[in-house]
Amino acid sequence: xxxWRLILAVFAGLLALSxxxxxxxxxxxxxxxxxxxxxxxxxxxxxxxxxxxYVTLMQDRxxxxxxxxxxxxxxxxxxxxxxxxxxxxxxxxxxxxxxxxAPNALAIAQVIGVDPSPLQARLELNRGARDGVRxxxxxxxxxxxxxQVVDVAPGQATVLALTDPESAVGVTLQGSxxxxxxxxxxxxxxxxxxxSRGVPIKVGDVLVTNSQGGVFPVGIPVGRVEEVLPMGxxxxxxxVIVKPAVDAGVVEDVTILEGL
Amino acid sequence: MRRAPGRTSxxxxxxxxxxxxxxxxxxxxxxxxxxxxxxxPDLFLLTAVGLxxxxxxxxxxxxxxxxGFTQDVLxxxxxxxxxxxxxxxxxxxxxxxxxxxxxxxxxxxxxVLLGVTGQWLVFLFLTYWLxxxxxxxxxxxxxxxxxxxxxxxxxxxxxxxxAWTFGPRVTVEEQLA
Numbered sequence: 001x002x003x004w005r006l007i008l009a010v011f012a013g014l015l016a017l018s019x020x021x022x023x024x025x026x027x028x029x030x031x032x033x034x035x036x037x038x039x040x041x042x043x044x045x046x047x048x049x050x051x052x053x054y055v056t057l058m059q060d061r062x063x064x065x066x067x068x069x070x071x072x073x074x075x076x077x078x079x080x081x082x083x084x085x086x087x088x089x090x091x092x093x094x095x096x097x098x099x100x101x102a103p104n105a106l107a108i109a110q111v112i113g114v115d116p117s118p119l120q121a122r123l124e125l126n127r128g129a130r131d132g133v134r135x136x137x138x139x140x141x142x143x144x145x146x147x148q149v150v151d152v153a154p155g156q157a158t159v160l161a162l163t164d165p166e167s168a169v170g171v172t173l174q175g176s177x178x179x180x181x182x183x184x185x186x187x188x189x190x191x192x193x194x195x196s197r198g199v200p201i202k203v204g205d206v207l208v209t210n211s212q213g214g215v216f217p218v219g220i221p222v223g224r225v226e227e228v229l230p231m232g233x234x235x236x237x238x239x240v241i242v243k244p245a246v247d248a249g250v251v252e253d254v255t256i257l258e259g260l
Numbered sequence: 261m262r263r264a265p266g267r268t269s270x271x272x273x274x275x276x277x278x279x280x281x282x283x284x285x286x287x288x289x290x291x292x293x294x295x296x297x298x299x300x301p302d303l304f305l306l307t308a309v310g311l312x313x314x315x316x317x318x319x320x321x322x323x324x325x326x327x328g329f330t331q332d333v334l335x336x337x338x339x340x341x342x343x344x345x346x347x348x349x350x351x352x353x354x355x356x357x358x359x360x361x362x363x364x365x366x367x368x369x370x371x372v373l374l375g376v377t378g379q380w381l382v383f384l385f386l387t388y389w390l391x392x393x394x395x396x397x398x399x400x401x402x403x404x405x406x407x408x409x410x411x412x413x414x415x416x417x418x419x420x421x422x423a424w425t426f427g428p429r430v431t432v433e434e435q436l437a
Contacts, residue, residue, distance in 0.1 A: 007317045007354065014325045014347050015382070019389055021340030028333040036283050036334060043287030050288075051295050 090253050096142040097255045102217040104258035107131050109139075109157070111252055119187050121161035121248055123147070127256060128155040136215050138257040144221035144245025145169070145209060146254050157256075161248035162222065163189055170212025171222050171242075173205055180210060183222060183242055189249075191223055191242040201240055203228055215259060221245040278425040282307060283334065293410070299403050301410035302376075303418060304331045308346040309375040310422035312353035313360075313429045324350035341386060341394075348382030349375035363429070368419060372412045380404055 033040075090108040098105050109131075113124030127133050129152045139146045139159045147167060151158035160167050167185040171193055172178070179199035183191040195201055205225045209216040223242040231238055282303055290300040308324035315323065328343030335342070352374040360367045380395070387394040423429075 003317070007321065007351070010318050010321050011347060011351050014321060015344050015385075018340035018344035018347075018386070022338050022344075022386055022390055026339045028336065028339055030336070032333050033336060039280060039284050040287045040334070043284045044291050047288045047291030047295075050292060 086253070093142055093253060094255055097140055097257075100142070101140055101220045102138075102257050106133065106137065106256045106258050109133075109254055109256055111254065112156070114249065119165065121147075121164040121167075121185060121187065122150075123159040123161060123248060123251075123254075125149075125157045125159060125254065125256070126155070128153045128157050130154050133157045133256055134259075137259045138216045138220070139254045140220055140257060141246055141251055141254055144223070145216065146246050146248055146251060148215055149256065159254070161185070162191055162244050162246075163187060163248065168213075169216060169222060170210045171207040172210040173199070173201065174208045174219075174221070175206075177205075180212060181207075182212070183207065186241070189244070189247070190226070191244060193225075193240050193242050194237040195240070197231070197236065197238055199238060201225060201228060201238060206245075207242055217257065217259075274425050278421065281421065289414070299407050299410065301414040302379075302407060303411075303414065304328065304342065305346060305349055305375050305379060306372070306411060306415050306418050307422060308350045309353050309371045309415075310419065310426060310429075312350040312375075313357050313371065314426050317354040320350050320354055321347050341383075344386060345379040345382045349378035352378035357430075365416075368415050369412060372408060372415050376404065376408045376411065 094105050094108060107127050109125035109127040111123050112126045115122035123139075123146070125133075125139070133149060133152050135149055135152055137149045139148060145162060147159045147161040147164070148169075149157050150160040162169060162183065162185055164185040165187055167183075169183050171181050171183045177200075179195050179201065181193045181195035181199070183193035186192045193207060203225050207222045207225065209218060209220045209222055211218050223244040225240045226243045227241040229239040229241065286300070286303045289303070293300040304327050308320075308327050311323045311327075312320040314320075324346040325343045328341075328346035329339065331342040331346070332339045353371055356370070356374060360370060380400070383395050
């Protein structure tokens, strides 16, 4: 009990001392703190470094998530860009075709299938009767004529390419130099065109469509003369080998024309 | 019984190292927790509680006052505020220490709880005495529990350092003797 009196007395004394000090707002001189300043500075620096490391770690984690998100967005935009680029390409194609070949373009179609036979040259398009496609409509690309529609389903159409053996297209020399001929498909990748003996045709001449048959608009490039076959004494026609202006095996988008 | 001079100087070196660490780690924790917006664990209070469980009651009160005074000096605030607070915490620990064992988690928990309680009771008293809003209701409901929780968590590690510096706690048998 006596011990506790002493303890409480000491406590009361210390408390009274604090009461006086705090009442008079006594503040320690700065010089007293200067002695431990290096230690506190070290602590502050260490703490700041720890905090910065933590912040950097968090930012790094956030940035990784951000990079992943941006990569996804980038993939999406790249894909969209690809689609838009293709669309722009198609529209440009239509523009070129309507200004240089025929103003009556019906639709752009994609080639969705190619006849696997080396003896035939037929393409499947993703447009059909639902889109207004009809038999005998010409199919072109800016580079020249591809062929004509020979069969139509509701959602698809079959195109007979120029190099197909069943294909026949009326041609003439480019530049109004006259001459009428018919170019037949000559598998695997050429045409045979026959002209009258008097037509002054030579290697390198460009052949374009004429109005013969009433299928194709006039003036669409068909191909270039690659070889003029020698004529026999009894031949009435001059036969030439023509390299098509368009390789039907590699076209992706084609334009279907209304026809004449 | 005379102590060997080497042993005595070793204790002083340990004490000096401890004080150095106390200042450094308290500064580190304060800086770190300030950024997080929570109050720092009170290592000075832990030291006062540790001393109250080891030395005689009067010495414990004086040591706690000295520690608190050092805290006031280093903090640049009003002298005597933390000194009185730590003394209050030490007084409560001294009061109940004979009922506590010298080791264990519950004993640590109670020690910190009593220390924080005593300290904040004194702060409340000084608030009344100074007629200044030193302690507000929001501080009591928010800051005090956080200080207690943080200090208790740190005490699990810091107690080892206290034992290394000041030796083991006084057992109940030693107190009764």
